[in-house]
Amino acid sequence: MKEHESPVIVRNLLEVFNEKDETKRLQVLQELYVPEAVFFEDDASFKGHEAINLRVTEVLQTLPPSALFRAAGAVTQNHNLARLPWTLALEDGSVLASGMDIVTLEGERITALYIFINPAAVESA
Template sequence: MTNSTEDLMNANLLEVFGQRDPALRRAAIEHTYTEDVVFLDPDEVVEGYDALDAKAGKLLEGAPGFVFAPAGPVYVNHDMGYLAWNFGPEGQDPVVRGFDTCFISDGRIAKVYTVLLAE
């Protein structure tokens, strides 16, 4: 079954980077990404399920009470998806804003670029 780019982009944001339960996050990772997924942000580049899982877990652990929320629709251009997001305490103004650009291969995300926006 092929996932839509919109579904994959939302899963990346909410079911992986927004998921605090490690077992649910790992299941979402295996469903959403290729095994050799590459994640790139301003701080580092990580590759594979284990590294991506550790990245998401560390981010959430360092921001208790923070949640991710989409900041607009998913935009799609062939095998690429784009989704802006906000991150901060639930129900309050975001502390961080950014966007993800993902490249899709065989119905799963193969590469994720995360860009943080300056306030």
């Protein structure tokens, strides 16, 4: 596996999942994703630019306004697969969640996005 910057997966995190304006987000989705791309969550999937855009809107509406997704490590890529660890944090640095994005690529465009959210740490009594 080689490590390098993958603008597509990084741009997806920063410009899709941090973009509150649906119109701007859709433009970026159309640039970064193939038309029939699929976004996979734990228990659901969303196919196509419009469905993915709607789902991202729904996710962002559940978050505090100052929450931002940030890369939490290096991008690694192996042929047409790339992964990027991330955190979701408030402006003060408080981490709300962490996880990893894994994408399949066709050239420089995303064909599928798999979101993995790390289970919250459970304090032992």
